[in-house]
Amino acid sequence: MVDNSTGIENGSQLSDGFLLGPLIIQVLVGIFLYINGLMILTFFMKEAFRTDTRYILFAHMVFVDSTVMVATSLALLLMHHRVTVPYEACIVLNLVMMWLEFCTPLTLVAMCLERYVAVCKPLRHAAISTPRIRVVGLLLIWGLGCVPALVILLSFAALVSVERLTMRILCTVDSLFVIEWQRYLQIAVFKLYFLLMSMVIAFTYIKVAAAARSASGENRKSSTKGTRTVALHATQLLLCLMQLLTPLLNIAALKINTVIFNQIRVVNFVVFMIAPRCLSPLIYGLRDQKFFQGLKHYAVFGLDKKVQPAASHSRKVELRH
Known part of the structure; x- marks a missing residue:
């Protein structure tokens, strides 16, 4: 294994491979942060959003x-410019x-x-979605x-001197590992979380899908939409959980070749770090009509409200003539 005590040498190897496209990654991160900033602004500007659990x-x-x-971008830039930190x-x-x-x-x-x-339990939803339960849930x-x-x-x-x-x-994530068994301890914890969270997602999807099949009318439409939402969450969760298993890929690649190891780290970063977090705007920003209207309003700096009255005035003038 690569020893982090070598400091500069280890960082140089990582930066040569892992940071082949730092500019592209920073552009992607910038776009991501801009979209998320609009999301957060939309959330805080509407009281209906601030009081809804989802x-x-x-x-x-x-x-x-x-x-x-x-x-992550900060760590990436430090490595790219070979800045040493305590x-x-x-x-x-x-x-x-x-x-x-x-x-x-x-x-x-x-x-x-x-x-x-x-x-599945609409009558209990209001009782569960209280401010106290929300705080407890976030703390959990x-x-x-x-x-x-x-x-x-x-x-x-227990090991560091x-x-x-x-x-x-x-600074790299390898700095936390002094001996080999720490990596396997990390993988064991990651696998446990992967298993438990996958089981919960599978349970909720099956239950919501069953409710959608047995419902009718508006309830069926709502249940079907809920099933699709859970399925999208499951896809996003799968990518996030796959990131928890990337240490396995890194260990296997490092045993083969350092160049392959560095290339895999780049792929892992883009596919399992950036991609899952780009699905959030798709799930709520585009699919949720109420949130989409607010998001569109702030994305165009409120110009949509100015255009609508102008259009209405034009139609009134046409009707008069």
Whole structure:
């Protein structure tokens, strides 16, 4: 395995492969942050969104995704420009990114559970969607999300020497791993989360799909829409959870060739980091008509409200003539 104590050499290898397209990645991140900024603005400007559980969970996911992308972009730029940072700062950055990365799939699970209650237990939905339950749910997401980071931190603290903490290094996620078994511990935790979250998603999808088949009229239409929403969440969750398994790919690739290892890291970043977080605008920004109208209003800086009165005035003039 590559030893992070080599500092510059390890960072150079990573930057040569992992950062082949830093400019393209930064452009993608910039577009992503702009869209998410509009999403968050739309959420806060409408009281109906701020009091609806599913929109609250959506806004929470957008905030987490945006924070992840900012932190990842910072780490990316530091590596690209070969900026060395104190070891402690690198540890904190990596742990925060790991924490936030788990919060996204956990939020998706919560959103699927919310749809399950809304479709399958509509009479209990109002009782469950209270401000107190929402706060407890968000705290539970953050609490469960920090467990993997704490496991890695404790294993690192038990093995690292004080002298090593005084070093300045090029920051990579490998900086958290001192010996081989830490990687397998990380993979074991990731697999556990992958299994549990997949089971919850499968359960909610089956239940909502069954409700859609047995419903009729407006209830059937609502249930079918709920099924599609859960299916889209499942797709997004699958990509997020696949990211949790990327350490397996990295270990296998590193045993083959360093160049392949670096190329796989680039693919993993684009496919499993950026792509899942681009599905959020598709799911709510385009499919949800109420949210889409608000999003469109702020995307054009409120010009749609000015155009509509002008159009109405023109029609009135035509009618008079």
